[in-house]
Amino acid sequence: MPIELVLNVTLQGLLTGLVYGLMALGLSVIFGVVRVVNFAHGEMMTIAMYGAIVAFGAWQIDPLVAMVPIAALLFALGYVMQAWLINPFINRPEHSQFMLLAAVAIVMVNALLMIFGPDARTTLVDYALDSVEIGPLLADKVRLITAGLALAITAGLFAFFKLSRTGKAIRACADNYMGALTVGLNVKQLYAFTFGLGSACVGAAGAMMVLLIDVTPNLGPAFTLQAFVIVIVGGLGSMPGALLGGVLIGLSEALSGLFFAPSAKSMFAIALLILVLLFRPQGLLGKKA
């Protein structure tokens, strides 16, 4: 097998994996702090993708530019959802939270179906089909840009949690709920802020993803499942873990497609998940409960 082929496929897997990582980052951030698993994660991403489609169709705004207002809108959606809908469920059993968010997901899918119909939609930007030559390698320009942005957003989020006062307060809530309440932190507001941040990540990922794949309302559940696989592999609640999980899944899909059968790509991703669950249940970078 030619070495250029192996390197090209590895690069594609790496770039795709970084975008996967950004997609799963929001889920991990929300769980890490609020301890609620967002089962409407993929559907929120689909909403963001449709946001990018509308912005491009109506005003010719490039999805990479539209990413900023879309992330802001998704932040608002996440904030409101957490403050008004999810917060009353914070201390209820996990199955109640699951039912709530699964119901929200169903409502979102059907609302999108009613508004946009089942047809696949896409954005045809000028550079959508461009490639960049890097020595013997040929990289998809869109993947290269989105992977770079995914890294930048993750780094920015990491810096926010490490360096800003709000970030530190959110981490305090995640570490010690009672302690945070005792020192007078507004935990309810911080939870809503965190859910908003996670949703903004999903919004940014959705706006980028629309450059890579066509969107239909039914994409949501597949994204949710994929995000779960990634964060479980990387470690639920760990930000670097989400990125690592994304890269591992991206690489495993690419290399298994190359060396085995392309139709078995998903099987290898799931096999990786099973291995992690067996030998490191907390995920590769997750902390033991």
Added chain:
Amino acid sequence: MTKKFTRRQFGQTTASAVAAGALIAGTAPFNIGRAQGRVLKIGSIHPRSGFQAQLGLACQRGVDIAPRVLKALGMNAEVEIMNADTESNVDIARSRAEKLVNDGANVLIGAFDSGQSAAIAQVAEQKGVPYIINVAAAPQITEQGYKFVFRNFPTAPMLVGDGLNLMKNVFDKSGVTPKTAVFMHANDTFGQSMAGAIKAMAPRFNLPFQIVETISYDPQAKDLSVEIAKAKATGAEMVMPVTRLNDAILLIREMVKQRWEPKVIMSPGAPGFYEGQFYRTLGKYSDYLLTNVPWYNPRAAITQKLLDEFSKTYKNELFELNVGFSFEAMMVAVDAFNRAKSTNGRELADAIRATKITDHVMAGGTLEFDAKGQNVNIKSVTLQNIGQKPKVVLPLDVSEDNLLLPMPGWTKRG
């Protein structure tokens, strides 16, 4: 006070109940026979949501437009269309078919997909309700000895046989003959049937090219970069894809990105390249691709009537084979109903079996069914995308445009 219920009384009561039940059951079919017969209830079952939604909706357009056009053609019958969505899922297809029958459907029409059609066929056979398959190619569906299942669409071996023959005609006509090919197919019931047929039949056709690699992939894949990289590495001069719609878009998009320009891209008989969504998404990159498929006869008068009505009703939609075959399925049902003058399943099935329609939409001979319920007279044509529209380029007696090969490179397209 309680009354004793003796064993004798129990026996008498049970016997009376059984006799009454048998009487009701025995006369029920006659009651149904008397009550029915004025309106034909057609259960139209297609994937209207999920990953095959666009294709299912195309089929649905053919069904919806049929009553008006058939009336204009003098095929008067009162028809009620009952719609069901398979959600692109085999199990849901089965349960929706059962519901349609329970709700009173006299005939079922559908379902675009082979897996879903096979599930519906089982229900139709079990319930004794005729099922007319509009689009589905897996050969086994009409090899089960079913008495209520009819297919007005070629089987995978028929598609492949016609497809490979037409390939040789394309090479002769254009003077472009590739020496190597990569066969890429979606890994679903249809894709596997086509792969099986190509493997079995290719040696018999003396093809001028060698298939150097076969690549199967998930039909719901969101990325085909690895598959295309693998195919490109073979250096093949031709790509033979068996796709659905979304994967066809991904496939060409990825070929453009990876700057792979084979001499010929020709489908041996599969959807994808000739769908409206394909043209809308890929624009100039959709041109020059070839597909050998059963298609409407553009020169038939009935096709023109249907085309006129279709373009009036669906201004932004493309008239293609899914519409044509779905219309013909409705035509078969109404024609049989008019002859049988009954909605009884067995009588309708007998009438469908005796179908002989010479003036119809799709290219090929008389629309009729053999003993297995298969129409064996359907013929494929070679379509080429020209000006972002599908045009018949071969055979010459039904052609609309000239064949253009070799394909210009991706970067040489304005």
